[in-house]
Amino acid sequence: MKISAQEEYGLRCMIAIASSKKDNGLSIPEISKMERLSEPHVAKILSILRKTGYIKSIRGQGGGYILARSPEAILISDLLSSLGGRVFTPEFCDRFNGHTEECVHKGVCPINILWEKIQIAIDRALHGITLSDIIKGLNNAGDKNSNQKHLFMQNIANAQVKR
Amino acid sequence: MKISAQEEYGLRCMIAIASSKKDNGLSIPEISKMERLSEPHVAKILSILRKTGYIKSIRGQGGGYILARSPEAILISDLLSSLGGRVFTPEFCDRFNGHTEECVHKGVCPINILWEKIQIAIDRALHGITLSDIIKGLNNAGDKNSNQKHLFMQNIANAQVKR
DNA sequence: ATTAAAGTTTACTTTTTTGTACATTATAAT
DNA sequence: ATTATAATGTACAAAAAAGTAAACTTTAAT
Numbered sequence: 001m002k003i004s005a006q007e008e009y010g011l012r013c014m015i016a017i018a019s020s021k022k023d024n025g026l027s028i029p030e031i032s033k034m035e036r037l038s039e040p041h042v043a044k045i046l047s048i049l050r051k052t053g054y055i056k057s058i059r060g061q062g063g064g065y066i067l068a069r070s071p072e073a074i075l076i077s078d079l080l081s082s083l084g085g086r087v088f089t090p091e092f093c094d095r096f097n098g099h100t101e102e103c104v105h106k107g108v109c110p111i112n113i114l115w116e117k118i119q120i121a122i123d124r125a126l127h128g129i130t131l132s133d134i135i136k137g138l139n140n141a142g143d144k145n146s147n148q149k150h151l152f153m154q155n156i157a158n159a160q161v162k163r
Numbered sequence: 164m165k166i167s168a169q170e171e172y173g174l175r176c177m178i179a180i181a182s183s184k185k186d187n188g189l190s191i192p193e194i195s196k197m198e199r200l201s202e203p204h205v206a207k208i209l210s211i212l213r214k215t216g217y218i219k220s221i222r223g224q225g226g227g228y229i230l231a232r233s234p235e236a237i238l239i240s241d242l243l244s245s246l247g248g249r250v251f252t253p254e255f256c257d258r259f260n261g262h263t264e265e266c267v268h269k270g271v272c273p274i275n276i277l278w279e280k281i282q283i284a285i286d287r288a289l290h291g292i293t294l295s296d297i298i299k300g301l302n303n304a305g306d307k308n309s310n311q312k313h314l315f316m317q318n319i320a321n322a323q324v325k326r
Numbered sequence: 327a328t329t330a331a332a333g334t335t336t337a338c339t340t341t342t343t344t345g346t347a348c349a350t351t352a353t354a355a356t
Numbered sequence: 357a358t359t360a361t362a363a364t365g366t367a368c369a370a371a372a373a374a375g376t377a378a379a380c381t382t383t384a385a386t
Binding site: 004005006037038039040041044058059060061062063 | 373374375376377378381382383384385
């Protein structure tokens with residue numbers, strides 16, 4: 001199980017846009033420079049994020065991209081699902097069925113149950129974490145240069161228990 | 164995040180081999196029929212499993228594949244890592260770094276920390292589960308036809324708390 | 327009105343993953 | 357020894373994911 005490029009870069013772009021202070025948002029050239037990705041590549045990623053409703057575009061000169069909703073209303077788990085799918089879905093059994101219409105393991109399927117177990121664990125780990133939490137965590141952790149990772153983790157954990 | 168074909172089919176083949184009662188193991192043609200996969204495809208999957216040390220082959224007529232170790236000694240988490248990699252590894256930052264040598268987010272990287280959080284959750288969910296647990300769970304759940312899934316889950320959970 | 331800077335769309339290329347084909351090697355049974 | 361059945365290795369083909377290129381549309385500034 002790996003993270004796909006789309007999940008990784010999609011999330012980075014969301015964080016960049018959410019962190020921006022500008023009113024008319026971040027442009028493709030700006031994000032391209034910040035993240036060191038080619039402009040067409042950024043354009044492609046942002047088009048996915050726009051079509052899935054996470055960002056809005058402002059066209060014309062001086063335009064760019066802004067969040068479609070407040071960062072508090074954007075769950076990381078939703079965002080990741082949109083960018084890279086889920087480990088387990090009810091339709092899972094239609095995916096890997098070799099050379100037959102219906103999966104051979106219909107009925108009690110130990111593997112299916114394993115994937116569901118993993119999915120539940122992931123959902124629990126991400127439960128309640130919003131884009132806002134990531135941004136805040138980043139800001140707080142940036143203050144001092146010691147224990148940054150631990151601080152960030154704490155911030156996230158604190159945000160989660162409140163929900 | 165999705166399960167790769169290699170993880171899915173690799174695990175299925177391991178379960179098939181581990182469940183077999185035969186002394187000289189299961190052959191490629193047999194697994195091919197059981198799982199409805201082409202013989203070359205099964206051959207490829209088994210070659211990976213053999214090279215990573217999970218199964219041993221018995222060549223020549225009447226040959227096949229058997230587990231390289233007892234199913235109690237095969238952790239599902241290890242098996243899955245071998246087949247499909249891990250969500251988070253210490254070398255993660257070398258993977259997605261756009262057009263530069265070193266990732267732009269060196270230092271406090273919120274995404275990195277998220278992936279690690281997910282990895283920890285997955286490891287915890289699979290902790291202690293062995294191939295043997297899956298086989299036993301399957302056998303027990305097969306007894307009655309009601310509540311099969313719940314029974315299977317229970318079996319796995321019981322196996323885990325003992326460790 | 328024209329221009330420049332931005333997003334949008336479509337098509338393409340490259341790379342990785344997935345799956346196939348077939349010739350080769352090994353061994354048990356005859 | 358020969359044959360049948362099985363694994364092994366190498367090369368190839370197809371599909372999916374990742375990334376690039378370029379023509380087109382929109383809008384603010386001049």
